Every structure is written in C-alpha cells, then in structure tokens.
Amino acid sequence: MNNLKLLKKKIKEKKIDYYFLSTSDEFLNEYVPEYNMRLKWLTNFSGSNGAVLISEKENFFFTDGRYLTQAKKELTKDYDIHDQNIVSIINFIGQKLRNKKILIDTRLFSTKVLNQIIKICKILNNKIIHDNENIIDSLWVDRPEEIVKKFFVLKNKYSGDSYAKKISQVKPLDNSIIILSSPESICWLLNIRGYDLPNTPVVFCRMIITKNKNIIFVNKKKIPPSFFTNYSEIVIRDICKFNDDIKNIKNKTIQTDDQISYFYYDILNKKNNVTIKYDPCNNLKSIKNNIEIKCSKNAHLNDGIALVKFFYWLEKNIEKKISEFSASKKLYEYRRQNKGFFSESFPTISATGPNGSIIHYKPDVKSSTIKKDQLYLCDSGGQYFGGTTDITRTIHIGNKKPAKNYKKLYTKVLMGHIDISMLRFPLGTTGSQIDTIARTNLWSDGLDYNHGTGHGVGSFLGVHEGPQSISKNLNKVILKPGMILSNEPGYYENGKFGIRIENLVIVRKSVHKNFLEFETLSLFPYETKLVDFSLLSLSQKSWIQKYHSLIYKRLSPRLDEKYKSWLKNKVSFNIQ
Secondary structure (H helix, E strand, O other), X not given: OOHHHHHHHHHHHHOOOXXXXXXXXXXXXXXXXXXXXXXXXXXXXXXXXXXXEEOOOOEEEEEOOOOHHHHHHHOOOOOEEEEOOOOOHHHHHHHHOOOOEEEEOHHHOEHHHHHHHHHHHHHOOOEEEEOOOOHHHHHOOOOOOOOOOOOEEOOHHHHOXXXXXXXXXXXXXXXXEEEEOOHHHHHHHHOEEXXXXXXXXOOOEEEEEOOOOEEXXXXXXXXXXXXXXXXXXXXXXXXXXXXXXXXXXXOOEEEEEOOOEHHHHHHHHOOOEEEEEXXXXXXXXXXXXXXXXXXXXXXXXXXXXXXXXXXXXXXXXXXXXXXXXXXXXXHHHHHHOOOOEEEEOOOOEEEEHHHHHOOOOOOOOOOOEOOOOOEEEEEEOEXXXXXXXXXXXXXXXXXXXXXXXXXXXXXXHHHHHHHHHHOEEEOOOEHHHHXXXXXXXXXXXXXXXXXXOEEEOOOOOOOOOOOOEEOOOOOOOEOOOOEEEEEOOEEEEOOOEEEEOEEEEEEEEOOOOOEEEEEEOOOOOOOXXXXXXXHOOHHHHHHHHHHHHHHHHHHHHHOOHHHHHHHHHHHOOOOO
C-alpha cells in the first residue's frame, strides 16, 4: 500500500473529512531535516513550499510559482495542483469547504497562517481538529532518526558583537516576556551555530527572555562544554520542557512573533495577554555590522575562486558526458577547498536545457547530461564562517553561436539585473518599490518571471532571511545600509530552458545625500557571448566593464596561471 493510501485509510478511521499538511516542521523551517520531510514522504514533492488537503476521494496540492513545474513532475496524477498565488489555501477553503472536519497538526503552521484559516472555518462551520501527535508520524515506519551533534560558539571575529550586547538590545524593560521561536534568531542572538539543518548552521532551540532571565531550551546532548563556561547569564533547560514551562506561565504580558507555531500561541493565549509582534531579532540581524560585512566580502572572494575552478573544469571536460548531479558535486569539492568553508547554503541547482525552466530544480544521481549548445543554469552558494553566498550564472558551452532568442532573452534579464545593481534610491525606499526596475525590459516584450527579484541573506545563517526583500509582494520593510539581498531576475520557458542571473548585493550610503545604493558582493563574470550589446545602454556597458575588471583584480592574485588566463578571457569582451 502506497503512502497516500495509508493516509486515506487513517482519514476514514478517524472519521474526518480532510487532512491538512505543509512542508514545514515544528520550527517552521523553510528547509527541513530529512526526518521531518513529512510532505515528501506523502507526495514525493521535494520543494520547500507546498501544502496538501487530502480527503478520502480528493487530493489538492498548493505551491507557488517557483515550484509549479517541479510539482507537476514529482507528483502523480492523483493530485489536483494549484498555484497558491492564484488560488490560496484560505480562498480555496472559503470557496469549496463547508461543514467539514479538518485535521491539522497545529505545531506545523504559523499563528499568522492558521488564524486566517480558523477565521474562515468558523464562518463556514468547518471544524478544526488538532492533530498534536501527527498522523504522518504514526504511519512513517522507516522514518530517519534525528542527528544529535554538539553546536559551537561563533568567535567574535566572525560575529562582531557579543551575545550580551545583542541581548541588551532585545531585553524587555518591564515585566513582560519575550518568546523567541526561530532557531535562526536565537543562534544569531547568542552567537552559536549548529548542525540541525543540512544547509543552515542552526541548532533547534527556543528562548524565553525576561528583564531578569534568559532561558534557552535545547537538547542538552547538543551543548558543548564551552557554552557552560562562557554563558553564565543563560539558564539552560532541555527542549522537552518547553511545552510544560509555557503552560505554567500565567497572567503575563507576552510578546512573540507571528511565525510562532499556533500550537504554542494557543497554549499561551489561554492564560496570558499575548501580543503578536515582529521578531525583535529580525531587524537587528538583517543589518550587518562592520565585521560581518568584512567576513561576507571574504566569503564571496573565496566563492569566486571556487566558481572559476568549477566553470573552467566544466568547459574543459564537457565532452566527457558530465551529468547535472556530478557537476554539482564537483562544485562542492571546489568550495570545500576554501578556508572557512562550512557547507553549501542550499542544494545546488544544476540544470541543463529544459531542466533550467524548473526554478528550484534539484538534480539526482539519474540526472541529465549537460549538453553543448544548450543553456546551463547553475544556482549555488556556500556557508562560510562569517558569510553566506548565493550566486546564479547561466552559460552556453560549445563552439556554435548561441541562438538569437537565447541572446535576446539573456540580455533582457541582464539589463534588469544591471539596472538594480546601478540603482540609487532615497532613504525610506522599500524593496517592493524597486522590483519593477528589474522587470521593465522583460515587460516591454510581454514577458515576466514568477518569483521575487531578491531575498534577504543572513550572516553565516539562512540564505533566505527576512525581513527585507525585493518583490512584487507588498513589503513595508525599508532598505537600510548593511542589509544583504540577492539580485536575481530571470526568464523561463517551460520544458525548454531557463535563464537566471544572480549576485548578492549590500545596501550602502550613496555619494548623494539621503540616498542609498547597492554594492555587488558576488565575484564571477557574466556569459558575454550571450549578450546582445546593441540592446545595452552606455551606462550598462560601462557597468559590466567595471564589474569584470573588479573580478579580475580581486581573484587573479589567488589563481594559478591556467585559471588566471581563462578568467582574463572571460572578463574581456568586445562591445559588438
């Protein structure tokens, strides 16, 4: 019996109408450890954003534009797939479900999301049944075990600020309580990093902060001896005690963030005055200090070296039938040679030809061979002590001239990318206000891409970090000096090819008073043979020249002669 049938049998036994499940785990991570990939166990969907509504007879799947093509490829025909940007789960429930019993593990959904669902369900007389033991866990007989490994303390030469200074910035001045639910926030706050996620160096933990106490809830087997020595101001509790401890909190004013699991919010709200606000760490960790900026620049320098070696290797060995998967492993090998490398920052997207149209494509051991004269899209990144990288390049390997439509479309994407890179904008500007700039050249031809232009990036933390972003979606967060974001417009033709160009940028002060601009951090040249220079403005051409010169200046002193010669050729171009 397959997994879906097992679930449907359970649904029938429990006499419920629908079961609701998402990709999230108890910590609401974007990327979850293998033992928490419940949705993948059920559906085979490997993306980071998906949800299902399952009944005895119906199977509805929801995801966003990044994963639609992937979902259609990975899911069986049993599923009715919806773009949640067009049909959200909340709207779907409002339109389709009435007088139904819906089973939900409330630990796996944020208060923000589930409050909206509960609200619409009350109107429609739908009953939410809490699945606090999780029906999937009871069925998953070969579930992988959690890996227990000690976390480590991040040295000040990477963090820049002490944990004591950071805590003083978030600690309440009155008798209220702050509850932190995000491991990324807590790891940033305490200057610790761990191994609980494959690509994000965090340890799973919770934290309660009062005027007089700082309590961390964590698996005590993961605590290194140095933590007991250096963190005398921190009270340590085993993470299994968190539920019981919050149940005992009474008649207090509590501040938490809207990403806290509804399960915990529900417990707290019954006996306390709970205020849902933003995570107090978010804004602080989004603005990198001078040490973090220095470390980030060094990480990108190391990353650039690895990329030169990789793309040189790929070009020289293309005749040897290299698979997408083996290419991704080779890139990892080159990154691993760098001093300070910790891990990849996400699974490498190594996609040739039609696979490039799958925005978050992930190759496996049976993946396609990278072919000459096709477009090859490589989106990758590394976690380094002190810095996180994320870069995408789309290249064309082979002696034939690239097809005219490849050149035109690549150039249109590049133009938007450069326009963001060159942009100067006044203080108070949000990412939503500048997103259009990256799309205008595509829009002029009736084209667009189905993802944001830029996401925030952490400092040796999450490669996708809020609250800042560059996106069509309304985001009121103001861009400030020290924020790191991606700059990644793209274009995709389903089943044919994909184009994406991505650098990381940091917000800095402009030469003009009360204005800001971006400084590009990533260091690797564009694919100039895919550029139609006749479409570029003088300022765009000049920007490429300056950027390519900077790349060669920064990377060449650390390269052997063969790589240096290859790079010199890549950064040089004739304005045709």
